[in-house]
Amino acid sequence: MKTRHIAMIGAAAAAALYLCVNFETTEEHYAAKENEKNTVGSVYLSVDCKTFLNTDKAKSYIDKGVIPSDGEIIKKTAYNISEGDSAFTVLKTAVDKNRIIIDYDNVSGKSVYVKGISSVYEYDGGDLSGWMYSVNGEFPTVASSDYYLSDGDVVAWVYSCNLGKDVGDTF
Amino acid sequence: MIGRCILDRCHPLTLLVWYMYVIPITVLVHDPIITAVSLLFGIVHIIMIVGLPKLSTVLYCAAFMTAAAIANPLFSHTGVTVLFFMNGLPVTLESLLYGVEMSAAACAVMLWCVSLTHFMTTDKITMLFGSVTPKLAVLLSLTLRFIPMIREKHRNIINAQKGFDGRSESRRTLKFYLSVYSALTSQLLEDSVEIADSMCSRGIRLKGRTFYSEFKIRRYDGVMMTITLLAMTGIIILKANGAGEFEFYPFITGFDFSVYNDLMYAAFAIVCTMCLYN
Known part of the structure; x- marks a missing residue:
């Protein structure tokens, strides 16, 4: 009786694991993103953490090759977008192309919060630090996954050490 | 009990000071060498002196520790060495190693607590807090x-x-x-x-009641207590000066055998050896 219960729970757990979790090797993860959908335009995207360079941790990060010495993780590049692409999905495309790891919370299944790009995390540069994004120079007040892009937008992901005041956000 | 040990003979106060040194340092200092030393002495101490608990208890413990070590990389994605991707998020070597270190520390603390309940008997507790x-x-x-x-x-x-x-x-x-x-x-x-x-x-509430205790502070209590308290002060000073700062995230800093760290490892290991001293 008891053994059967354990076996059933084990089987259910294995099935849940198989259905809900998607395991990929590093190569598979970066290769899978190549198939393009029909493009509706292109946007410019850049990722930089210049404000992080002033912190104590920056030197060891640069020495280990985690971030480049000028703080520009991804230089301004054009990326094709398809229907329904948001500031977050473009960032995901860009980091996968450049083989940079990012970490984000996607708990509610809709809005995404980006915690870290290239091992530079929120709170690494002080209590008020974290990643922000701007589109055409303005800092939107919605989550990056809810901001849908249109042709010609300029998206900049920047690391702020002071709630955005040091990267040009006025609120 | 299968072996003899100084912890059995010493004064309860010495015992308390000794455990209040070993357990908090194992918990608070996240250095793989401190954890390894603590775990090693804990295992040898339990096997040689206290005696092994039931096999099922050991197995449950091992299963719990393995689960704890595996669970960390599933929830923490920090680290630069990517092993594979799970649901689009990286599972990294650093967070796996951090999980292993944490579960080893938890395991060591559990061993010390087994030892604590073994040696710190009720009469000793009553003696310590009674007055x-x-x-x-x-x-x-x-x-x-x-x-x-x-x-x-x-x-x-x-x-x-x-x-x-x-x-x-x-x-x-x-x-x-x-x-x-x-x-x-x-x-x-x-x-x-x-x-x-x-x-x-029996007059538990009477005023001016004195306590009888069979424990006396002997010379080896003095020696043990002095060494433990000195080592404790030393470690606090060394920690304040930046010893034992082993970083796991986002990349492992590597072992640092500077003078401060070596002193800290020595101070911890010397006190740990007391649990095997007869």
């Missing part, structure tokens, strides 16, 4: 005594109820367990009233 806070001492010793007593009583009542019930284990109803619970509660209440009465009649 300071007699109420707390009585409460502690009563509570500690109650736990094994409850288990014993529970087993007895279940055995008795089985005779009345006559059904197999899988067919027992909630009513059966409720009646066991009710009997257990009333027995325990009765017992505690009896204990309270007997304590009162």
Whole structure:
């Protein structure tokens, strides 16, 4: 009786694991993103953490090759977008192309919060630090996954050490 | 107990100081060498002196530790060495190693707690806190005594109820367990009233009551206490000066055998060896 219960729970757990979790090797993860959908335009995207360079941790990060010495993780590049692409999905495309790891919370299944790009995390540069994004120079007040892009937008992901005041956000 | 050990003979105060040194440092200093030293001494101490607990307990512990080590990389994605991707998020070597280190530290603390409950018997606790806070001492010793007593009583009542019930284990109803619970509660209440009465009649509440204790502070207590307290002060000073700063995230800093760190490892290891000293 008891053994059967354990076996059933084990089987259910294995099935849940198989259905809900998607395991990929590093190569598979970066290769899978190549198939393009029909493009509706292109946007410019850049990722930089210049404000992080002033912190104590920056030197060891640069020495280990985690971030480049000028703080520009991804230089301004054009990326094709398809229907329904948001500031977050473009960032995901860009980091996968450049083989940079990012970490984000996607708990509610809709809005995404980006915690870290290239091992530079929120709170690494002080209590008020974290990643922000701007589109055409303005800092939107919605989550990056809810901001849908249109042709010609300029998206900049920047690391702020002071709630955005040091990267040009006025609120 | 299968071996002899100085922790068994020494004064309760020495014992308390010793555990208050080893356990917090194992918990608070996240350095793989400190953890390894603590775990190693804990294992040898348990095997040679305290005696192994039941195999099932050891297996449960091992399963829990493995689960804890594996769970960390599933929830923490920090780290630069990517092993594979899970649901689009990286699973990294650094967070796996951090999980292993944390579970090893937890394992070491569990071993020290097994040792603590083995050597810190009720009479020693009563002796330690008796003169300071007699109420707390009585409460502690009563509570500690109650736990094994409850288990014993529970087993007895279940055995008795089985005779009345006559059904197999899988067919027992909630009513059966409720009646066991009710009997257990009333027995325990009765017992505690009896204990309270007997304590009162022995004069637990009298003013100016003195305590008899069979423990004396001997010379080796002084030596042990001095070494432990010196090492404790040393480690606090070294930690304040930046020793034992092993970083896992986002990349492992590597072992640092600077003078400060070496002193800290030595201070910890010397005190740990006392648990094997006869």
